[in-house]
Amino acid sequence: MITRFAPSPTGPLHLGHAYSAIVAHDLARGQGGAFLLRIEDIDRSRARETWEQQIYDDLSWLGLQWDAAPVRQSDHLTRYRSALNELWCSGYLYPCNCRRADIAAAVNAPQEGAPLLGPDGVIYPRLCYVPTTHHSRVADDMPSDAVLRLDMTAAVAALEVDKTPITYTNNGAPVQITAPQLVNTVGDVVLARRDMGTSYHLSVVVDDAAQGITDVVRGEDLESATAIHVVLQRLLNLPTPQYHHHRLIRDDAGKRLAKRDDARALSNYRAQGLSSADIRRLIGL
Numbered sequence: 001m002i003t004r005f006a007p008s009p010t011g012p013l014h015l016g017h018a019y020s021a022i023v024a025h026d027l028a029r030g031q032g033g034a035f036l037l038r039i040e041d042i043d044r045s046r047a048r049e050t051w052e053q054q055i056y057d058d059l060s061w062l063g064l065q066w067d068a069a070p071v072r073q074s075d076h077l078t079r080y081r082s083a084l085n086e087l088w089c090s091g092y093l094y095p096c097n098c099r100r101a102d103i104a105a106a107v108n109a110p111q112e113g114a115p116l117l118g119p120d121g122v123i124y125p126r127l128c129y130v131p132t133t134h135h136s137r138v139a140d141d142m143p144s145d146a147v148l149r150l151d152m153t154a155a156v157a158a159l160e161v162d163k164t165p166i167t168y169t170n171n172g173a174p175v176q177i178t179a180p181q182l183v184n185t186v187g188d189v190v191l192a193r194r195d196m197g198t199s200y201h202l203s204v205v206v207d208d209a210a211q212g213i214t215d216v217v218r219g220e221d222l223e224s225a226t227a228i229h230v231v232l233q234r235l236l237n238l239p240t241p242q243y244h245h246h247r248l249i250r251d252d253a254g255k256r257l258a259k260r261d262d263a264r265a266l267s268n269y270r271a272q273g274l275s276s277a278d279i280r281r282l283i284g285l
Helices: 015-030 049-061 077-089 100-107 152-159 179-185 200-210 220-235 266-271 276-282
Strands: 002-005 034-039 093-096 147-150 166-170 173-177 190-192 215-219 242-246
Touching: 002 015, 002 215, 015 034, 015 049, 015 215, 015 242, 015 266, 015 276, 034 049, 049 266, 077 093, 077 147, 077 190, 077 200, 093 190, 147 220, 152 179, 152 220, 166 220, 173 220, 179 220, 190 200, 200 220, 215 220, 220 242, 266 276
Parallel strands: 002 034, 166 242, 215 242
Antiparallel strands: 093 147, 147 190, 166 173
């Protein structure tokens, strides 16, 4: 078994991060496996070296040890580009030049009714979609500075999801993904952002395969994105890990913690003299 913890160095780790990291660490250790650390720093406008160093300090304070040198996503942009090239040449991507205002205007048109929401927000109305065939695609034609979207309809057809739903495992139970779910409630998600050259969905799939991750531990707020990741794994011929989506740590009002919740930052608890055992008790472990 190989698990991972993959934080972004864009702010302090809080109790929710501690819960996810500890669960992933303990799951691997309980099975005699490996626990890996990945720094998801593709958002270079927000990533900071000081936050990255604090990640290492906080995890060490929690008593967590990783079994290989940490991987930084910013060191592997060519890896994501290669995956995008493969998807582009297979006809699964198309460029999108829409502004947020364009999308909002389209989905809020009176005849459309209430906009449908998916894992990334409003389901994209395919304003920039142009039919193509992969036979006319070459890697050099792929735009290097454009938003690239996954043509979910083409992906569903290629994978024949309408005939055989895709299945993955979540918390030990099988979950089916159907064609209507992918097309109507997920849609054409962004796989490459103009300022990053990739996206969370693409990079996490490519990195999990590259690191040999067998079990993905993450919060239940990311469960809706798993359908996207499993589709990408199928399209790129990558293995699908076992998924473990855990409960979220929430504040007194019932809202899930965010990095702006500095009062619950691990560094604050450490400064107050709490121990890693105290943190485990705070989060119910």
